[in-house]
Amino acid sequence: MPPAAAADDLTGPSALDLAPPTRPRRVLAWGMWDWGTQPFNTVITTFVFSVYLTSSSFGSTNTTSTALSVSTALAGLFVALLAPVLGQNSDRSGRTVHHLRVQTWLLALLSAALFVVRPEPGFLWVGLGLLAAGSVVSEIAGVNYNSTIDQVATPRTVGRVSGFGWGMGYLGGIIVLLLIYFAFIQPEVGLFGVTDADGLDIRVSMVVCGVWTLLFTVPAFLVLKDRPTERGPRVGVVQSYRLVWRSVTGLWALSRHTVFFLLASALFRDGLAGVFAFGAVLAAGTFGLSAGEVIIFGAAANIVAGLATMGFGLLDDRIGPKRVILVSLGALVVLGLLVFVLHDGGAAVFWPLGLLMTVFVGPAQAASRSFLARLVPEGRGGEIFGLYATTGRVVSFLSPTAFGLFIALGALLTGADNTQYWGILGIVLVLAAGFAVMLPVKEHGEHTVA
Template identity: 55%
Template sequence: MHMIQTVAAVADSAATRGRVVAWAFWDWGSAAFNAVVTTFVFTVYLTGSAFGDKDVIPAQLGWALAIAGILIAVLAPITGQRSDTSGRRKFWLGVNTFAVVAITATMFFVEASSDYLVLGLFLVAAGNVFFEFAGVNYNAMLAQVSTPGTIGKVSGFGWGMGYLGGIVLLLIVYFGFIAPEVGLFGVTSENGLAVRVSMLLAAAWFGLSALPVLVRVPEYRAPTAERRQRVGFFRSYAVLGHDIARLWKTSRPTVYFLLASAVFRDGLAGVFTFGGVLAASVFGFSPGEVIIFAIAANVVAGVATMGVGVLDDRLGAKPVILTALAGLLMSGLVVFFLHDGGQIVFWTAGLALCLFVGPAQSASRTFLARLIPAGREGEVFGLYATTGRSVSFLAPTAFALSVTIFGETYWGILGIMLVLLVGLLLLIPVAAKQQKIA
């Protein structure tokens, strides 16, 4: 009997490990959208001179993403809540993921002409909406593939896989299509073809990487005691309002954490959003050098995130987040004060920044995941997405105001650091140990 139980435990452990790897492969594939579409390749292409005034298009891109952010803020908690009650969390992860895949593939048709600017902006905005919806369900599955004692390690492994996936895909895109005059399959840069073909590769990459979690991880089924009545779409908002009021009454520290994390997560997003701009405009990086730096940044961030996940389980999420934010502030100030030091400054201090970004992101997810009772993961992570989007203007505004007031791009670094500092100060009063949400 004892031997049978031992064999069963080993088999269950192997099954759990397999589900963790399958789950993390979604993060691996998400680099196709995070790194290739929104950060280093497609948006750089779309804001180029071929599409119009290079001083105007970035603002238009910002407005498109702002509209996307509003839609996400309004709809994310409802879609998450409904995936909980319907018991179709994995189904909606698949639907939203492959919507992103289809949108990314459609970017192939965005030729290097101002006639295609609106199409390109629409696709980037729409991709962001569906990607965030997919992320709500993906984050909610964290509790399904981990235990209370391994949630930090599993979350860090997922974030790390995302960074490592970005490394591999950026290497393929750069050396296969962007850098050579004639790339793979005879692709050239004429009419933006190198970038457009890269979008097809990114779509296939994400689609294939998403299959393991959809095949290997079982569909979510809420415990009978936690199941809630299904309601209509508009009625879901009334339920949401009731849930937020209850959260405020019964678990106010969770609300404070959602607010604090919204601010510092926007600062983290600003580090990546404007990192390429700073590298090019302040430190003289060429577009190719920006991608090479991005590859190195992903290496550093991926290794750090996987390693710190173990500390998350041992020490808790809050100490990890506080340490990471402090490290980000110190590294950012080095970049600011030594901006005249050339590329070596950005390579060293910039990579130091990347050392702390991933751990802060991963620990923020695990802090919340430990508090959520079974059956409400989608709803609460929907609120997590909503609070993040509700302040998504902070880092871009702080960056733009700093540059406008002081007249030099490097002053934007202080704007981003200010957002991170505010997030850090808001987090300090939040208790490190909290009870499950009622």
């Protein structure tokens, strides 16, 4: 189908309507991609490397936290610019799985490359640059991965399949966290004689993450296949963006509530990302958890999140993804406010509230994916999920910016040197905005042609 025609063809059966019956073995293999790539999210972005980069070895707490928020925002900008065009190109070429494989290998390489970041102020922006590049690759790979859900799920099972994938990621995060903690970080002398001198325990752990990604994503690539498609003519970058714009205007004309959902999910997914991006940083900088304690908390959090996400996936198929999203966001807003109010309570406060927050983050993410998957037309997964990533990343500056601004506001109002805990108010504000915009969005089954 030529690109111009494809851009206008936004109606017709959902890709899930045409999907083969769900087979547990294929779902398990598909979920292994989430398991295999989870080290970047759990170990690198959340519980280990981001904490390492915001430690005193790289500068003051406020300086490193603000730098992290800046690099996160810049990475989000690149994702916003690239995701829909690359997703559209994957659809047009019919090589979605090929692109996913290459992007996965690149993510593994970037993860291992973090080994070069030594605990010195001069390496702060080297680490942030590699972290940002990995974030971009991870997000673009996620676009292609999400678009393959129609190879393993049907309309009746998409909620549980999506929840299973997210849950597999969380549970995979537990294993890799515990592996690096007991092999390298916790012992005075770990495997292969690794110690904490020169940050070697953390740096070697990054290599483990890269190897983990290469190894455990293999099952997914054994079951996922590129589908033959009639390729359209090659188009340039400018034309690609024109086609993206035609898709957006077509959605607005034909299925306006799908656009409303993309806008709402952009807000609340950015807030959810903020919870994970800055949660471990708050654990260490505000609540006084050591690097080892942060990892143990991360392992416990992933157990809770994995099981909760799988359970909510079953609920998604029963009550619908919108209700799952709203319940999750409402709970996160309340819990985030409690974290701010009770910040002086130390670890005794952070543990229960932090674990409760992890109960609701994964279900909201998984339900958001299943919501959109139910709407994607056949052969349009890459483009629509690319728009999904782009709408999220267009506002991806909100959580990191709000986090940084509220830290500065706290310092201005209190005169304290460490006002990091004020950053949680910025995250809560974004989550609350997402909740408010999601309220009037119709359920997926009511997104009829205007």
